Amino acid sequence: MNKLTGKQLGAMLLISDAFALFCFRGAMSLGTLAGLCAGIILQFLLTLPLIYGCGRMGNAVKIFFSLFYILWGGMLFNMQWETSREIHIPYEDSGGTAGKLLISGLIALVCMYISSSGIKAAGRASLIAAAAGGLCLLLAAVSAVRDADWENLKRAGSGRTISAEIIRGLSMSGALGGMAVLLPITKGSRLRNVTGYLSAKLILTAAVVLVSVLVTGGIMEITEYPAVRAAQLSQPFPVQRIDPLFMIVFTVYAVFSVGIQAAMSGYIIGGIFPSAEKYAGAVSLVLMTGAALLLSGVSGYSSITAAAVAAAVFAVPVISCAWKAVRERCLNGYRQ
Amino acid sequence: MKGELIPELKRNIEEIKRRTGGSSDVLINEFVAGGVHCALICCEGMVSTSVITELIFEPITSIPQKKSSHELFHYISEELLLSTDRPEVTDYESLFRLLYSGFAVLTAEGIGFALGFGVQGYASRGIQEPSGEGNVMGAHEGFAETIRTSMSQIRRRLKSPELVMELTQKGEKSRTDLCLCYMKDRVPKELLRRIRSSLDGIKLEAILTTGYIRPFVESSRFELFSSTGTTERPDVLCSKLIEGRVGILVDGVPFAVVIPRLFCESFQTLDDYAYKPYYATFIRWIKYLAFLLAVLLPAVYTAIVMHHPELLNSTLLMILVESERQAPLSIITEAVGVLLMYEVIREAGIRLPKPMGGAVSIVSGLIIGDAAVKSGLISTPLLTVTALAVMSGLCVPELNPPVTILRFAFLAAGGALGLFGISLLACAVLVNICATEDYGFPYTAPLSPFIRSGMGDTAIRSSIEKMQERGFTVEEYHE
Numbered sequence: 001m002n003k004l005t006g007k008q009l010g011a012m013l014l015i016s017d018a019f020a021l022f023c024f025r026g027a028m029s030l031g032t033l034a035g036l037c038a039g040i041i042l043q044f045l046l047t048l049p050l051i052y053g054c055g056r057m058g059n060a061v062k063i064f065f066s067l068f069y070i071l072w073g074g075m076l077f078n079m080q081w082e083t084s085r086e087i088h089i090p091y092e093d094s095g096g097t098a099g100k101l102l103i104s105g106l107i108a109l110v111c112m113y114i115s116s117s118g119i120k121a122a123g124r125a126s127l128i129a130a131a132a133g134g135l136c137l138l139l140a141a142v143s144a145v146r147d148a149d150w151e152n153l154k155r156a157g158s159g160r161t162i163s164a165e166i167i168r169g170l171s172m173s174g175a176l177g178g179m180a181v182l183l184p185i186t187k188g189s190r191l192r193n194v195t196g197y198l199s200a201k202l203i204l205t206a207a208v209v210l211v212s213v214l215v216t217g218g219i220m221e222i223t224e225y226p227a228v229r230a231a232q233l234s235q236p237f238p239v240q241r242i243d244p245l246f247m248i249v250f251t252v253y254a255v256f257s258v259g260i261q262a263a264m265s266g267y268i269i270g271g272i273f274p275s276a277e278k279y280a281g282a283v284s285l286v287l288m289t290g291a292a293l294l295l296s297g298v299s300g301y302s303s304i305t306a307a308a309v310a311a312a313v314f315a316v317p318v319i320s321c322a323w324k325a326v327r328e329r330c331l332n333g334y335r336q
Numbered sequence: 337m338k339g340e341l342i343p344e345l346k347r348n349i350e351e352i353k354r355r356t357g358g359s360s361d362v363l364i365n366e367f368v369a370g371g372v373h374c375a376l377i378c379c380e381g382m383v384s385t386s387v388i389t390e391l392i393f394e395p396i397t398s399i400p401q402k403k404s405s406h407e408l409f410h411y412i413s414e415e416l417l418l419s420t421d422r423p424e425v426t427d428y429e430s431l432f433r434l435l436y437s438g439f440a441v442l443t444a445e446g447i448g449f450a451l452g453f454g455v456q457g458y459a460s461r462g463i464q465e466p467s468g469e470g471n472v473m474g475a476h477e478g479f480a481e482t483i484r485t486s487m488s489q490i491r492r493r494l495k496s497p498e499l500v501m502e503l504t505q506k507g508e509k510s511r512t513d514l515c516l517c518y519m520k521d522r523v524p525k526e527l528l529r530r531i532r533s534s535l536d537g538i539k540l541e542a543i544l545t546t547g548y549i550r551p552f553v554e555s556s557r558f559e560l561f562s563s564t565g566t567t568e569r570p571d572v573l574c575s576k577l578i579e580g581r582v583g584i585l586v587d588g589v590p591f592a593v594v595i596p597r598l599f600c601e602s603f604q605t606l607d608d609y610a611y612k613p614y615y616a617t618f619i620r621w622i623k624y625l626a627f628l629l630a631v632l633l634p635a636v637y638t639a640i641v642m643h644h645p646e647l648l649n650s651t652l653l654m655i656l657v658e659s660e661r662q663a664p665l666s667i668i669t670e671a672v673g674v675l676l677m678y679e680v681i682r683e684a685g686i687r688l689p690k691p692m693g694g695a696v697s698i699v700s701g702l703i704i705g706d707a708a709v710k711s712g713l714i715s716t717p718l719l720t721v722t723a724l725a726v727m728s729g730l731c732v733p734e735l736n737p738p739v740t741i742l743r744f745a746f747l748a749a750g751g752a753l754g755l756f757g758i759s760l761l762a763c764a765v766l767v768n769i770c771a772t773e774d775y776g777f778p779y780t781a782p783l784s785p786f787i788r789s790g791m792g793d794t795a796i797r798s799s800i801e802k803m804q805e806r807g808f809t810v811e812e813y814h815e
Contacts, residue, residue: 237649
């Protein structure tokens, strides 16, 4: 299979991270910023086994990752469902639950198309989408700076400890799990690719949290989605509103983050059952919808989610590596 | 069809007549040369009669007496040298192929083969200015319908032994000449092998235009944009060949197919390299903007007016409200109507005889457009937006078919779901474009996969020296 480039890998994972940040629920503070940034450094340590070649997939590991992507995709679906309450999407508001279902259905349809086009196409498209979205976010951030109140840095408080924030950061980093599938098919040095991606994630996280705290710090207690609220409050013009532009980025990132999970899951399922390769993406998406229904109402920011992410990035590759080594040693002993 | 030539002249002629069904354009001239009964067969309209008379009949009838037809043919072939191109044919299939390619075929009593003489002289359109690829500073010369003329146009520009032009015939009935052109030192070998294999897979009765062969050399999956391009300019094809691409000429068609084609190439013209880099870069960005306007402007206008009026400032909003208030139809109906009307007028303009084209412009522009606005059927801002979108589409004529369809699709999405709908559709279109790939060359290169060196002729137009230093070949983009 032709490989992805480091930039495409970074874009695919960053889109998912950015979307999770947009959907970030609950108060943010400087402590959150510190916790999330420290979490990213911890994530780098967790990915070391993958960087150094662990994680060659046997069927059991493949099934684990496929399930992981389906569950994470389901959570992303839920995030989109919940957060879209805050964002004005035509028809959705007026259509009630039917409208919401229609909107989610349309998103699912596009996700299905993304997953059916394969990982390579998704990677190429992600790079362009991430770049265009990044430009829009930069504009939003610049306009937010005008409305920023630096006193908010002191005022805003999340009421959580640093370790709680690290766990919260890890729990919204399901994209990391994608490395197990994407790293082996990415060109170039793994270390360079991962550090590039995590550095970009660090900058993105810092920018989004900082802007959110600066703009919404004064009303943090009554703000459910700080990133969305910050975008809504940051208006560069006196008589015009630009929040529909944020909606465009939100939509594009939502579609890509779910679509990429479906594509990765489909890739794995297709590897296990080659005859089902054509429909694997669609099957994954259906399963994701089921997962979204199962997980609806469940808070994503829990230690369980964080543990699942850590397992996907660290534990499973290490165990699979160790298992392989033990098995090879046993086989060698048997041959001798 | 295949069958050995009969060595008996009378039966041979009868067989030819039988096989051609007595077609009126097949002329058979029987005569005696060197004491041997001969026949010269040619196809009327495909050969030059003056050339036949001067170069074949006159020398052939003054041949001294020969002992046998074999001696006669040996004399004609080895000593008389009637034309530069004089293949020998032993079967009817080759005989008819030559006959219908403008050769005169000489056959004689008691001999099982015939001699062909290249005396082509069919009427064809001369070299003219390309109609669809306008150019200010470059050559004003387009390909001709005759494949040999087109081949000579390329050869005149690339006098290098590295340029290879391979002629083959395809089409069970049409036997159309195809010419595969490439620079043997630049073309990726795998690309050439795969294109040859694709061409071998062509099973068609006739090839009448490049559109017949493009599906065979393109991916079979649904692609909005085509991963093979066409050009009617020999200079453009030469520049592509130098970059390691492959060109295919089709006899009877003044266009060449270029493989592979990238998205960014649709925005490049030969004029870009004639202007100063800063101006060429400016023009290129104008074309990128024009492409976006052509696809998105009516949709974004509709979406903003219908769903996101908060994006407008109060003055602009009031102007739009005032004009739309007077229009009897909904904005989306108006927009679809105007765009459909434009497509009808455009199609009429293309199909009508040229002298009537002006009348179409007058009727459409002055009468329909003016009347529609004055009667209040269509609002002026919407008509302005639509006209701007349509005009923008003309900046990148090669992309006009997908742009037209996408304009309608985005309009529907924007009208129904606002910017959300546009974003959703944009995602699907983006993925479709990114999935477009032929022979391992991604259509979106060098944007994604991002190739920094490729930006020198994509985001900007760097100097010719820099581009020359880079020594670009398309293989750089292979994945």
